[in-house]
Amino acid sequence: MSGTHEPIVHAIYDLSTGTWQYIVADPDTRRAAIIDPVLDFDNTTSRIATGSADALLQKVALEGYEVDLLLETHLHADHISAAFYLREALRQRQSYAPQCCIGSGIEKMQRVFGDRYGVDEDEWFHAFDRTWADGDSFQIGGLQVTVLHLPGHTPDHIGYQIGSNVFCGDSIFNPDLGSARCDFPSGSAVALWNSMQRLLSLPPDYKLYTGHDYPPAGRLSEEGESKPQPYATVQEHKSSNKHVKMGVLEAEFVELRTTRDGSLREPKLMHEALQFNIRAGRMPKQTADGERFVRLPLRLPESLTAV
Template sequence: MAIQVEAFFHQDTSTLSYIVYDQDSKEAAIIDPVLDFDYASGQTATNFAQQLLDFVSKQHLSLKWILETHAHADHLTAAQYIKQQVGGQIAIGGGITKVQDTFQKIYNLAGSIKTDGSDFDRLFSEGDTFNLGVYTGQVLATPGHTNDSLSYVIDGHAFVGDSLFMPDAGTARCDFPGGSAAILFQSVQKLYALPEDTLIYVSHDYQPNGRELAYVARVAEHKSTNVHINTNTQEAEFIQVRQTRDATLGMPHLILPSIQVNIRAGHFPDAEDNGVSYLKLPVNLVGTKPQ
């Protein structure tokens, strides 16, 4: 029996979280779990994460891994909440140390945040493997969107984070600190070298032109129809398209709170002397000023 995949869509952030599991051993991984967060009130909730946990319970799964494709800028991770409830090792790409170093400067967090990746249980690098029952997952380093971006390939299923969107949406932006359209072009070539029937699962779907939700397409479909990067796309052409588009994009709504939590593997900053945890908001530093 093939590895099993269950997708969950977080409507507020257009994020896909996945549960991947071996039906026989019941060993499972959760990829990119989301914590509900209301920016206006500063309130968190675990409604969406509980959907993941309910599925784990219903299927009698044993959670081995909580896999982050990268430190997302558009949602807060629910990794710590899930680990507290059912266990599992939290893993991310080794490039997270570069991301931590970059953002501890932006948020002026020197001395109050670790920049060695040790908040995570495992830092993956290119070529690393992990097990889910009888299946071996392979790790591909696919930076470009961010320094720490990874793709996880398990039994013909590739979970690529933001390196690719669906073919009609192309790729994610490359203008965050540490991002590079040239590097992303090379990372996509690595994904396109996978067998053509490999299923590519994306982390976001913004449903362009109002179409129905979609989150999986074969490598062959991307190579023939991806609107930003197909087999006929030259590197210089992709860089120009990507940089031109990125120049028009505003900052993600939740980037300032989410990064502070996600580079800590889902931990919030330590509570202050009143017992409350606070997230910082840098003024006139990130992004562009409103016109």
């Protein structure tokens, strides 16, 4: 079955990481995919919990969906993916396990960070069931999905176009935030500019669903609270995106993005997240004592570097 009709979209916001998670479903067949799911992680105690992921499972059950795919937009450095946890939980509920999927550039990133953190290749090689390249297409029930390669924030970054909706991860932020950082390995402000221009070339009514939102003080709900929003239209971005609206030149954007990236701290969960996410959210191997570890780099003063 194939089709171009519109999906049902459930946008679920994870407050602790500012992440948008999406359940996307075909209204006719009730087949679904989950995009960019989050595991809860407290880096002060190193405790992992599944509350956010379990809420996704509850929503899936409530709506009567069968989940075929767990879709990542890129290798996240700011939260731990719940993809593997959800795959195993859904395996128990359904007669099959959904596939964990990501962009085809992931193997290069897995090797870079596997080497950096000393993660054995057998823990990350083939961690994902499928990888997608630019222009690939697949189905969620009767929904046609087209893959868009959107590098810049990370080189492996992809988006998923479904009808008039694009789930574009960190390749563009809401208009009052602008864009995501590009200072990770093989990130590129020029590549991000080109990816955003690709998105802005879509029809003006298309919705661009972002991967994160950090509502600024001026964006308030009717109750006076900061209000995260999952998407803005192409036209809204062209009119008011603070980094790439009409009239902004590539050189201006590249200078702005590069300067800003030079002033940013690394994400607080970066080292933990990367070690989990190259494994598609799997836990590190147990030691002989039954414990699991991740590695964290030390920042040494010059007086200790020779010790």
